[in-house]
Amino acid sequence: MAIPKAEWIWHNGQFVKWDEANVHITTHALHYGSSVFEGLRAYESKNGTAILGLEPHVRRLFDSCRILRMDLPYSPEEVSAAIVETVRRNGLKSCYIRPLAYKGSGTIALDARNSPTEFAIIAFDFGRYLGEEGIENGVDVMVSSWRRMAPDTHAGLTKAGGNYVNSGYVTMEAADMGFMEGITLDINGHVSEGSGENVFVVYRGVIYTPPVGASILLGVNRGYVISLAREMGYEVREETFPREMLYIADEIFFSGTAVEVTPVRSVDRIQIGSGGRGPITKRIQDQFFGIIRGDLPDTHGWMTIVK
Ligand SMILES: Cc1ncc(COP(=O)(O)O)c(C=O)c1O
The missing domain is CATH 3.20.10.10 (D-amino Acid Aminotransferase, subunit A, domain 2)
Structure with a gap:
């Protein structure tokens, strides 16, 4: 299931072009799985494009961060607004949305608390996962x-x-x-x-x-x-x-x-x-x-x- 490119990715507080949303090879999460993410969908509804379950997904993201002791440098309101803006700015009518918080470059130690917590939001076209059938x-x-x-x-x-x-x-x-x-x-x-x-x-x-x-x-x-x-x-x-x-x-x-x-x-x-x-x-x-x-x-x- 290749990811169809959208134009913009929200990365550490700003929108960057899809191909420019990259990380360094020393990123802690690449080595030790120190990331948390969410998966949401936006649907094309009679009332326009609408995101299902924005509030509980964002809450769960913060719960995950709390358990992994990751300090996300944004408020839930800021994250929610950034999710909505990522869908809007990419002009997507229906899509999958993937907010991703991860421990960046900083330490090779397992205790990731000295590495920065970075954050990205990706949105892209997405159909039925297990097929229409x-x-x-x-x-x-x-x-x-x-x-x-x-x-x-x-x-x-x-x-x-x-x-x-x-x-x-x-x-x-x-x-x-x-x-x-x-x-x-x-x-x-x-x-x-x-x-x-x-x-x-x-x-x-x-x-x-x-x-x-x-x-x-x-x-x-x-x-x-x-x-x-x-x-x-x-x-x-x-x-x-x-x-x-x-x-x-x-x-x-x-x-x-x-x-x-x-x-x-x-x-x-x-x-x-x-x-x-x-x-x-x-x-x-x-x-x-x-x-x-x-x-x-x-x-x-x-x-x-x-x-
Ligand atoms: C392991 C696992 N269980 C359950 C779910 C269903 O969760 P949700 O309804 O919030 O998408 C997911 C998907 O996020 C999952 O990855």
Whole structure:
């Protein structure tokens, strides 16, 4: 998936041309994974271009920085304004947005606190992550042989660059085995999440999703799906469940900025439900995409219009 160039990148407080947004080879983050990032989407809606979940994504960026003890030299308001401006200035109607804070050049030591915290915002055109087909008909996934990192190893709640080495193993294995994605188990063998998305299971009319203690990233879209499902009257339980719950589920779907809301039609070649998108998944998708497109009112204030 090559990144399509946009014109401008916001880098350390100013806009620079795409090709000029570079770092030095001694950048700490290149060596030790000392970066944190976010992933957001802007959508072309009836109300104009609108960013989904700006406030919670920026909050999570600052939470990640706090855990990694990175001092971002900007306020959340400044970061939010810079994100909006990056989309606007590049004239993008819909796009993926990647804010990235990283430890720059300064030290070869592991303790990065003497290296400056640098910050960039990239925005570029981006389509469906698991394909248009996947959104409607579902994707085939496997349970990964890689575990999600244990809570006392990496901090799973951070969106730290280094954490994604684990996600890379999961996606490479899935691709090599002919699957679209891998679902990891946590250190206790309970279902955790996909390499870059949260997972939901519908079983006998109740919706289950792994809790914060199952080494998940607290997805912004996970929160949105839980809200929508509860508003529709479904019982949603954030609790641990074993791998085999996936095999007997009536429906499974992923949530995440990249995957949006994507149904899962098989796990380890075992068909889920009727082998396509389930009715509850469809209802949640309709609400989710309805709000994003501007067909339904944004009563929760999830969308930020890019003027
Ligand atoms: C590991 C992981 N889990 C879950 C998610 C879903 O999070 P969100 O809904 O905030 O995009 C992501 C994507 O950011 C992720 O990388």
